[in-house]
Amino acid sequence: MSLLRVNNLKKIYSSRFGGNKVKALNNITFSVEEGEYVAIMGESGSGKTTLLNILATLDKQTSGEIYLNEENILKVKESKLSEFRRNNLGFVFQDFNLLDTFSVKDNIFLPLVLSKIDYKEMEKRIKPLAKRLNIENLLEKYPYEISGGQKQRTAVCRALITRPKLILADEPTGALDSKSSEQLLNIFSDINNSGQTILMVTHSARAASTAKRVLFIKDGEVFHQIYKGNMRDDEMYEKILDTLTVLHRGGE
Known part of the structure; x- marks a missing residue:
């Protein structure tokens, strides 16, 4: 079943007085099945970040439709976003x-606090997640006291604790070293294998090679797409590099 459906999405940016117009997205159409792990790639300026921001309801489309679990998210009232x-x-x-002034635990709890979830329920949720992400010994520390990889695992915990239908990841390995990147990608694969749907924007072919599409x-x-199927990560990586080469040549 399609968890996310994007139909004919367009985004046009206009200058203040309507003179210059830039088409950031043009008739983007795709769907994401429940339980999928999809990576989105493209050169800088290709529109992938604009797409992610619209899916996150942080930006408005010019035209088109987006359905999440059959709900048209573009019709959600501003006060309810x-x-x-x-x-x-x-x-x-x-x-x-x-937030540097919040402990790791309080950063993770923040979306639940905003949703007025009972504290006992918060504690119940955080314990297995913190253990799974190997941050159970960091919960009382502050972000400035932990490494980049630990910060990103904290961010993943914060994303998962709300039990979301869809995780949106924007260059999640971009600020990490190779070891921390590998750890994070293993976590993404693990949580996807447990049923979590993930949509990730990335410049990294290595990161994208862990996705299923x-x-x-x-x-x-949408220029092209690759399904992983039975390919190993290294085979998927080579296929991605081949496609990026064509992409950079202008599709010739």
Whole structure:
């Protein structure tokens, strides 16, 4: 069953007085099945970050439709958007987006506090997640006291604790060293194998090779896609590099 459906999505940016117009997205159409792990790739300026921001309800489309679990998210009232995000979406960002004045535990609890979840329920949820992500000994520390990899695992815990329908990840390995990146990608594969749906924007072919499908965006359109099937990560990696070479040559 399709968890996410994107139909004919367009985004046009206009200058203040309507003179210059830039088409960031042009008739983007795709779907994501429940339990899928999809990576989105493309050159800088291809529209992939704009797409992610619209899916996250942080930006508005010019036209088109987006359905999450058969609900048209573009028709959610402005006053309900924050609640919609907390109830349905989990976010993992390149720069972690943690609050230095909050402990690791309080950063993880923040979306639940905003949703007015009972404290006992918060404690019940965090214990297995913290253990799974190997941060159970860091919960009383502050973000400035832990490593980049630990910060990103904290961010993943914060995303998962709300039990979202969909995790949106924006360059999640971008600020990590190779070892921390590998650990994070293993975590993503693990949580996907347990049923969590993930949509990840990345520049990294290595990161994308761990996904089950890769969508390539070029000039605001879906240019190509690769299904992993029975391929190993290294085979998927080579296939991604081949596609990126064609992409950079302008599709010739």
